[in-house]
Amino acid sequence: MNILASLQQNKMIPEKYKQLEKAELEARVLEHKRKYGSRLFIPGHHYQKDEVIQFADSSGDSLKLAQLSAENTEAEFIVFCGVHFMAETADILTTKNQKVFLPDMRAGCSMADMADIYQTESAWKTLQAKFGDTILPLTYVNSTAAIKAFVGTNGGATVTSSNAESMLTWAFKQKERILFLPDQHLGRNTAVNLGISLEEMALWDPNSDTLEYNGDPMKIKVILWKGHCSVHENFTVQNIADIRKDYPEMNIIVHPECRREVVELSDQSGSTSYIIDAIERAKSGSSWAIGTEMNLVNRLIKNHPDKNIISLNPHMCPCLTMNRIDLPHLVWCLDSLSSGLEQNIIEVSEDIAHQAKLALERMLLINN
Numbered sequence: 001m002n003i004l005a006s007l008q009q010n011k012m013i014p015e016k017y018k019q020l021e022k023a024e025l026e027a028r029v030l031e032h033k034r035k036y037g038s039r040l041f042i043p044g045h046h047y048q049k050d051e052v053i054q055f056a057d058s059s060g061d062s063l064k065l066a067q068l069s070a071e072n073t074e075a076e077f078i079v080f081c082g083v084h085f086m087a088e089t090a091d092i093l094t095t096k097n098q099k100v101f102l103p104d105m106r107a108g109c110s111m112a113d114m115a116d117i118y119q120t121e122s123a124w125k126t127l128q129a130k131f132g133d134t135i136l137p138l139t140y141v142n143s144t145a146a147i148k149a150f151v152g153t154n155g156g157a158t159v160t161s162s163n164a165e166s167m168l169t170w171a172f173k174q175k176e177r178i179l180f181l182p183d184q185h186l187g188r189n190t191a192v193n194l195g196i197s198l199e200e201m202a203l204w205d206p207n208s209d210t211l212e213y214n215g216d217p218m219k220i221k222v223i224l225w226k227g228h229c230s231v232h233e234n235f236t237v238q239n240i241a242d243i244r245k246d247y248p249e250m251n252i253i254v255h256p257e258c259r260r261e262v263v264e265l266s267d268q269s270g271s272t273s274y275i276i277d278a279i280e281r282a283k284s285g286s287s288w289a290i291g292t293e294m295n296l297v298n299r300l301i302k303n304h305p306d307k308n309i310i311s312l313n314p315h316m317c318p319c320l321t322m323n324r325i326d327l328p329h330l331v332w333c334l335d336s337l338s339s340g341l342e343q344n345i346i347e348v349s350e351d352i353a354h355q356a357k358l359a360l361e362r363m364l365l366i367n368n
Contacts, residue, residue: 013104017328022051025327029055032334041075042330043068043090045082046272047293047322050302052081052330061272062086063141063160063360070094079103079333080346081325085112087346088145092353092360100346101337103329108321109142111257114227115182117146119206124154126209127179127223135223136175138167140183142229145348145356147181152358161256161271163367164190170366177220179204182227189256189263191222198260231319232257235291239313240265243289252312253278254291262291272296279304294318 017025033040033055043065044056053059058068062082069078070093078100080087084107091100127135137156139147148158155174159167168190171178180187184203191201200221202213213220235258243250253268253275263269268278275292282288284306290297291312301309336343348356 013329013332017332020328020331022327025331026055028331029327029334032338035338036077038072038074039076040079040334041069041072041077042079042081045086045322046276046296046299047319048081048325049295049318049323050299051327052325053299055330056081061160062089066090066093069098069100073098077101077337079330079337081330083107083109083112083321084346085109085142085144088348089141089148089356089360091346091348092145092148092356099342101333101342102325102344102346103333104324104326105344106321107324110230110321111140111183111227112143112147114206115139115143115147115225116206117144117150119209120147120150120181122209123204123206123225124150124179127204127211130211130217131177131220134176135179136171136177137179137181138171139181139359140164140186141360143182145352148356148359149352150355151181152355152360152362156359157362157366158359159186159363161186162273163363164256165193166367167363168194172221177223179223179225181225183229183257184224184226185228185232185259185263186256187222187224188260189258189269192260196221229257231293231316232291233259234316235259235262235312237261237265239291243312247287247289247310250287250289250308250310251282252289252291254312258291266291276300279307279309282307293322295322 042055042057044053044059066089069090078090078098080090080100080102087100087102137151137154138159139151141158141160157167164186200219202211202220202223203226204211204223205226232255243252252266254263254266256269279300287308289310289312294316295318297311333344
């Protein structure tokens with residue numbers, strides 16, 4: 001089910017929930033957790049607000065949380081505090097006896113939405129005509145179930161920001177070229193790390209249905225989908241220049257969803273887990289400018305008072321769609337579940353789930 005269809009079939013939050021005091025909302029969540037016990041599992045993504053993450057049974061990145069949901073077989077109800085594609089992945093990996101809910105169906109992902117299945121199928125047809133059977137599709141897990149299914153159907157796999165290098169290495173053993181969806185920056189940064197030059201990369205623009213490349217197209221090794229994370233793309237070269245000028249002692253660490261030139265000028269880059277681990281291992285008194293989502297940066301500042309931590313971009317806002325999951329929506333979702341209404345269920349059709357699971361399982365097999 002796509003987000004539009006989900007919105008049409010699910011009600012919006014009643015106004016009364018927005019009027020409740022924080023203490024009342026928190027008490028209700030605790031009451032539901034006591035009532036359901038192990039039958040309820042609340043996974044919370046790293047980018048969630050503190051008011052929500054405090055009630056998470058587990059926190060982590062999207063794939064880890066989906067896997068934990070599947071492993072937690074006692075949980076009949078998974079209330080996923082993240083965004084739509086994450087809840088889809090949880091539904092794909094869990095059993096028919098488990099139901100996945102998203103507290104606010106408007107919690108989408110702009111990056112995932114930049115790779116529409118119809119645009120992707122059109123692009124694939126054009127690229128196959130141009131390059132023949134020389135392309136393997138890979139998709140970042142930050143993509144819709146339909147895109148994961150497309151990749152699974154065509155022999156490809158999913159990737160995470162942690163294993164992108166190993167997955168590209170595997171993919172090049174299968175085919176001569178890679179179509180990387182939907183985040184161009186992760187694809188470009190990973191390919192560069194593997195020694196592929198920028199001259200061997202092209203950009204596919206889904207809006208104009210064209211391949212952007214100057215030169216002999218037969219030299220193309222990686223075709224990057226023209227998509228990006230609206231949060232991480234806001235970290236700039238100027239941000240780095242300002243840090244180097246004002247805080248020369250600071251270590252700059254960024255996520256590989258940032259632009260190539262930002263990653264290049266940083267001291268370190270890596271997945272969300274990599275960033276968290278780097279800060280935890282860092283010496284007391286060390287200084288860090290972090291280029292990732294603001295809720296996580298603020299949590300790292302709070303959890304490591306012995307270190308000097310700031311956002312690489314002082315004007316950065318939290319992920320707006322992720323922030324749609326808040327205490328009122330969480331309570332509404334749990335109240336609805338308790339009353340038997342079961343609003344905001346995430347259900348991926350069996351055919352799409354089967355093909356998407358192939359893409360996920362290929363990745364997990366290669367990285368185990």
